[in-house]
Amino acid sequence: MTTSDAAAGSALGAAAARLRVAVPSVADRVAAELRLQLAEGVLLPGARLTESTIAEDLGVSRNTVREAFAELAAERLVVRHPNRGVFVASLEAGDIHDVYTVRRAIEVSAIRGGGSPERVAAVRAAVEEGKAAAAANDEEGLGNANQHFHGAIVALAGSRRLDTIMSQVLAEMRLFFHKATVDAHFYRGYLPDNEEICNALEAGDLDHAGELLLAYLNRSEERQSAVHGE
Amino acid sequence: MTTSDAAAGSALGAAAARLRVAVPSVADRVAAELRLQLAEGVLLPGARLTESTIAEDLGVSRNTVREAFAELAAERLVVRHPNRGVFVASLEAGDIHDVYTVRRAIEVSAIRGGGSPERVAAVRAAVEEGKAAAAANDEEGLGNANQHFHGAIVALAGSRRLDTIMSQVLAEMRLFFHKATVDAHFYRGYLPDNEEICNALEAGDLDHAGELLLAYLNRSEERQSAVHGE
DNA sequence: CTTTGCCCGATTGTTCAACAATCCGACGAT
DNA sequence: ATCGTCGGATTGTTGAACAATCGGGCAAAG
Structure with missing residues (x-):
């Protein structure tokens, strides 16, 4: 009885949280x-x-x-x-590596688990968003698309907790970018990587997708470390 | 000059944080x-x-x-x-899976990266701690040793952020355990797993260690889900 | 001229008291 | 038995107050 009460209580609580306007x-x-x-x-x-x-x-x-x-x-x-x-907050050299360590852990884990077709489609959408931004020479849009891409990858896992962790990490990185202005072509070079990762994901070759993503993150960290103080 | 100022500022800040009594x-x-x-x-x-x-x-x-x-x-x-x-907070069925998704991501990632000898030694120490608790029939000690073991695994990565994420996840699980009392032999069955994982880690066979750990986490989640409401 | 010590202003840490908004449960009307 | 309504209790938010602490400036000492 106590268990059913508790269950009912949390169910209502969840509903309230969902319906809250x-x-x-x-x-x-x-x-x-x-x-x-x-x-x-x-x-x-x-x-x-x-x-x-x-x-x-x-x-x-x-x-x-x-x-x-x-x-x-x-x-x-x-x-x-x-x-x-x-x-x-102002990230220093060590924090860059730390943040990328977190990203490697959760992004690679998420992509290796695959995901529902809709979630894979969301990843593809982010790739297209990036291409559109590139075509329009929209630098800010490129950055956003890139973040959407990586957010969509983590979302593959369908975990509330991983999603919030990722969004916090992305917020930290956003903060970090303001410290040193990124040159105009910063993200552009990553577009082919994103597409290739997405292709492997769609093809179901999750191991390959994971390797590509890992390599991408390593390169990205290297570049970030180089750009900033180091 | 502004950069050096900023660097000096954060260095002092870090020192203060470290020295703060x-x-x-x-x-x-x-x-x-x-x-x-x-x-x-x-x-x-x-x-x-x-x-x-x-x-x-x-x-x-x-x-x-x-x-x-x-x-x-x-x-x-x-x-x-x-x-x-x-x-x-009271975790429900979905949360169990969610928590284990996070654990799979960060623990497996951490162990596959290996770690310094001291950090590996810390993992070994947690294994021994568990064996000692088992010998003394100290159930609570067994639970603590298990958490230390998994904490030590994440610590391999040497990431502040991963460490705090892990400690929060462990705190959540601790909370969860109080809901349904765990039977006396709950953790005991995991001792051989822990030791085997530690052996692989010490032997440098990180892939194998990762697989063992992943299998362990999957089994553990299954068992938790079974014990609780489902 | 540099350094040491001291004091002052400014800001934070914490408390207290108050009030509106909101929710829960009980009571009463239909 | 169901539905409104009311009252008590708790939260959300504010404003003011005071001690503790910090940084910087100033003066005295070396």
């Missing part, structure tokens, strides 16, 4: 706003975020800003220096 | 206390955590408890139901 808490909205500014490069790595300033800028209480900071800190987008304030 | 914020201590109670099963899945109660129990402000909740929610140990309160 977008009433995010104020702290969540503040966090979302800051996330946006971080992604767009309005807030650059190393920048300081003063509680009172943000509080009055956004018209909310300082305590609320504080809660938003906790969210962002948990996502590593921001670091807290006790008694000194919070600063936009 | 344990002055965790109050919110952090509250979170730690709750984490402990969660791990020990004092707080069972589904239980409600009332802000005011915890606040006066621990002698801190409600806002501080709130911040601690944010930490725990980010770690998925607790779920927030808006306007209703926070509840100890």
Whole structure:
């Protein structure tokens, strides 16, 4: 009886979470706003975020800003220096390797597990999105398409947890890119790789796809390390 | 110059983080206390955590408890139901598979990368710890040793991020175990597996070690799913 | 001229009190 | 028995307050 109660309880809870019509808490909205500014490069790595300033800028209480900071800190987008304030996270050399270690683990694992046809189609869609952006000389679109591509690969696994981990990693990398401007042809060279990986995936040659992806990630890390301080 | 400044700044920041002599914020201590109670099963899945109660129990402000909740929610140990309160997370069938998907990704990836001799030694130490606990009929020790074993495997990769992800996943599983009491011989059957994996790792046969580990995780997931509601 | 020590302003960490919004359960009407 | 309605309890959010801590500037000492 207790088990059925618990089951019913969590089922309702899940339904509520699904049906909920977008009433995010104020702290969540503040966090979302800051996330946006971080992604767009309005807030650059190393920048300081003063509680009172943000509080009055956004018209909310300082305590609320504080809660938003906790969210962002948990996502590593921001670091807290006790008694000194919070600063936009700034990745250093070691972090690059660390981030790519995570990406190798979850992306390769996901692609080697294959995925439903719809999810494979999502990967293909990201490839096409990249080609379209390249044709239109849309550099920002190229970057987004690339992130969609890798996000779609992880989504193959169909794991909520892996998806959130990946999205956080991508957010970190986005932050990182703002530090050193990427040259115009940065992503363009990866388009053929993406397509080849996608081809292998569609052909069901998962081992090969995994190897290609792994090689891609290694090359990408090398390039990132070279571009930045090192 | 700005780059050197930034580098110096983060270097100092890292040093400060390393040297800091344990002055965790109050919110952090509250979170730690709750984490402990969660791990020990004092707080069972589904239980409600009332802000005011915890606040006066621990002698801190409600806002501080709130911040601690944010930490725990980010770690998925607790779920927030808006306007209703926070509840100890309770994993359901789907979550088991999800958690094991994450474990497969990061543990297999880590072991296939090998690791420094010291880190391999740490894996061996966890195996011995398990054998000692088995000899002493220490069931709780067996469980801990098993978690140390898998933690040590992930630590092979030497990635801060992977380590924290793994520790969070292990915390989630710990929570999960409290739901259905595990029978006395639950872990004992895994001891030979652990040793065999460790042997392969020490022998440098990483592919084999990876396969063994993967098989182990699949079996483990199957068993967990069977034990619990299904 | 450099270094040491000290103090001051600014910001964070934490608490407290208050109020609106929301939810749960009980009570009562139909 | 079902459905509204109401009241109590808890959360969400705010504002203000105070101690603790930090960084920088200034002055004194070497």
